[in-house]
Every structure is written in structure tokens, then in C-alpha cells.
Amino acid sequence: MQFAWADLPDNELLKLRICDLHVRIEGSELEERVHELYSELAARGLPVRPDCYLGDEWFSPEGSPAIAIPFYLAHPRLRQLELHQMLEVEGGTYEWCMQILRHECGHAYDHAYQFSSADGWAEIFGDRDIEYQPETYRPRPYSKSFVRHLPNWYAQAHPDEDFAETFAVWLSSPVDEWRSQYRGWNALKKLEFVNELMGHVRSQPPVVFKARRLWEASRSRRTLEKYYGVKRKLYAEDFPDIYDADLRAIFEKGEVGDESAAQVMRRLRNVLIAAIVRWTGQRKYIGSELVARLISRCRELALPAPRDHTRLLIELAAYLAALVTNHLHTGRFKRSY
Numbered sequence: 431m432q433f434a435w436a437d438l439p440d441n442e443l444l445k446l447r448i449c450d451l452h453v454r455i456e457g458s459e460l461e462e463r464v465h466e467l468y469s470e471l472a473a474r475g476l477p478v479r480p481d482c483y484l485g486d487e488w489f490s491p492e493g494s495p496a497i498a499i500p501f502y503l504a505h506p507r508l509r510q511l512e513l514h515q516m517l518e519v520e521g522g523t524y525e526w527c528m529q530i531l532r533h534e535c536g537h538a539y540d541h542a543y544q545f546s547s548a549d550g551w552a553e554i555f556g557d558r559d560i561e562y563q564p565e566t567y568r569p570r571p572y573s574k575s576f577v578r579h580l581p582n583w584y585a586q587a588h589p590d591e592d593f594a595e596t597f598a599v600w601l602s603s604p605v606d607e608w609r610s611q612y613r614g615w616n617a618l619k620k621l622e623f624v625n626e627l628m629g630h631v632r633s634q635p636p637v638v639f640k641a642r643r644l645w646e647a648s649r650s651r652r653t654l655e656k657y658y659g660v661k662r663k664l665y666a667e668d669f670p671d672i673y674d675a676d677l678r679a680i681f682e683k684g685e686v687g688d689e690s691a692a693q694v695m696r697r698l699r700n701v702l703i704a705a706i707v708r709w710t711g712q713r714k715y716i717g718s719e720l721v722a723r724l725i726s727r728c729r730e731l732a733l734p735a736p737r738d739h740t741r742l743l744i745e746l747a748a749y750l751a752a753l754v755t756n757h758l759h760t761g762r763f764k765r766s767y
């Protein structure tokens with residue numbers, strides 16, 4: 431589909447209101463992905479097709495058998511803007527998009543059938559009335575009680591997320607595959623529970639039929655500029671503290687070289703950000719902001735850099751990984767689906 435705004439430079443595009451973009455799932459690459467989700471459901475004999483619409487983020491509105499897909503995925507120019515603004519596009523590849531769709535579909539099915547209020551559910555997935563804080567959970571990376579699907583052991587965030595992730599694994603792979611993959615794991619009990627539950631669903635009408643669309647993009651009068659202002663602020667809200675003493679311990683070691691600490695950091699910037707994102711699963715925007723803050727602090731302290739970069743690199747990489755991981759376990763955790 432052709433849109434006049436697609437040729438605008440970023441600064442002009444940002445002035446537009448989201449509702450004036452007139453993007454739709456139909457005719458975009460999302461159309462095929464939604465159909466793929468529906469055919470996976472049909473192949474399992476599941477009757478409910480969650481109502482998919484464009485929203486501001488990925489989510490399933492509470493109590494509603496619907497899935498909000500972020501509007502920027504509906505057009506390549508908006509995906510490009512998202513990339514410029516946030517440095518990554520959540521669900522921007524086919525596989526990633528399908529993973530999140532299946533996850534949200536798990537929530538949508540829960541909303542349609544209200545499984546989580548039924549008998550036996552809490553014994554398997556835990557008490558869902560605990561305060562909802564997917565941003566502050568403390569994951570146990572080696573736990574075998576949870577399936578592995580989205581990054582950051584997301585199933586451990588909350589019983590509802592555990593269910594959605596278990597559903598996603600159940601939907602994405604044949605019975606034999608998940609049975610063999612999770613053999614000997616406690617998570618297998620959850621998969622078997624979902625398998626049995628879906629057996630009932632095949633012959634049951636849902637409790638809730640009507641989908642409610644929250645934060646629908648076509649009604650959002652917010653400009654893209656405002657949208658990104660809010661989103662960036664949300665992700666940048668509280669970085670881990672960077673301790674000057676740590677920076678001194680890292681940089682003021684060994685014989686002083688020709689470059690300043692800030693210069694070395696600037697040169698290594700991309701490698702460091704890529705490594706942080708890859709091994710912590712944290713958002714790229716956060717990795718980038720963290721490194722930027724580190725560089726400016728090094729400049730303010732006028733730190734020199736040692737001549738021997740080998741040791742420096744190892745120290746720096748380990749420090750950043752520790753900082754981000756610590757933040758992930760104890761501070762606010764920004765990913766939520």
C-alpha cells in the first residue's frame with residue numbers, strides 16, 4: 431500500500447499523529463502472520479480466533495480475546511523509524527513476530543476461557559493474584575520448571591506469563607517434539623496440563639466472545655514524536671548506577687596509553703553494545719544508553735586508558751554484563767509482552 435508519508439524524513443514523519451497514518455494489518459506483511467497464527471490454531475482444532483488489531487505495543491487487553499500488535503510493524507517505513515528511535519524492532523522478523531503472536535494468543539485464550547480462575551490452574555502455574563510485576567521478577571536461569579521461549583526466562587515473570595509461554599511452546603511444536611525436548615523437566619507437567627486443557631477447549635464455546643480493543647492505533651491522536659518521547663523515557667528511566675570507583679579501577683590500571691578512556695570506549699561502543707544485548711537479552715536501547723552514560727562519565731572524570739587493551743576489554747565487558755544482570759534481577763525490568 432502506498433502512503434504519502436512514507437517518503438518523509440524522520441523529523442517530518444514524527445510530527446504526524448498515529449491515527450493519521452491509516453496503517454492496517456490487511457495488505458501489510460502482518461496479514462500473512464496473523465493468518466499463520468489462525469491456521470496453527472485451526473490445525474490444533476481450536477475454535478477461537480483472537481481479534482488481532484494494531485495497538486501501541488504488544489499486549490492482550492485484560493479480559494478480552496484480542497491481540498494488539500504494534501502499529502509500526504504494519505509498514506517498512508515505520509519499522510525503520512522504530513529502529514532509528516529505539517535501535518531495535520520488537521517482533522520485526524518473521525520468527526520473532528510469530529513467537530510473540532503465539533505468546534499473546536495464550537493470554538487471549540486465557541481471557542476467552544478464563545482458565546486461570548478455574549480449579550487446578552493455580553496448582554500448576556501458581557497464584558496469579560500476586561502483584562503483577564513482570565519488571566521486577568528474579569529469574570532463575572537454570573530452572574527446569576519453566577519452558578524457554580521468549581528471552582529473559584520470561585515465563586518466570588508471573589503465573590500468567592508462564593501460562594502464555596507454555597501455550598506458545600505447545601502451539602509452536604508438535605506433541606512429540608515438546609515431550610522429548612522437556613523430558614525430565616518439571617515444565618513438562620505444565621505442557622501436559624495445557625495439552626489436556628486444549629483438548630476440552632476443542633468442544634467448548636468460550637466464556638467471553640466479545641473482544642475489546644484497547645489503545646487502538648487508528649484512534650490514537652498522539653504524534654509519533656510524543657509516542658517515542660514517552661517510550662524512550664520509559665526505557666531510560668532508571669539505569670544502573672555507574673560507580674566512579676569502578677571506572678577508576680578498570681581504567682587506571684597499568685601503563686597509561688595514548689588514548690583517553692572515553693576515546694577507547696567510543697571506538698568499542700558497537701562491539702560492547704552488541705555483546706551486552708546478546709548475553710543479557712536486554713533491550714538494545716538500554717545497552718546503548720548505558721554505554722553512552724559510561725562514555726560521558728569517563729570524559730567528565732578525564733580518565734586515561736591503559737596501554738594494554740586486552741585486560742581492559744575483559745574487565746569492561748565483565749563489568750557491563752554484571753551491571754546489566756544485576757539490574758535485571760533487582761531493578762526495573764523493561765521487557766513486557
Ligand SMILES: [Zn+2]
Nearest residue numbers: 537591594767
Ligand atoms: Zn505476556
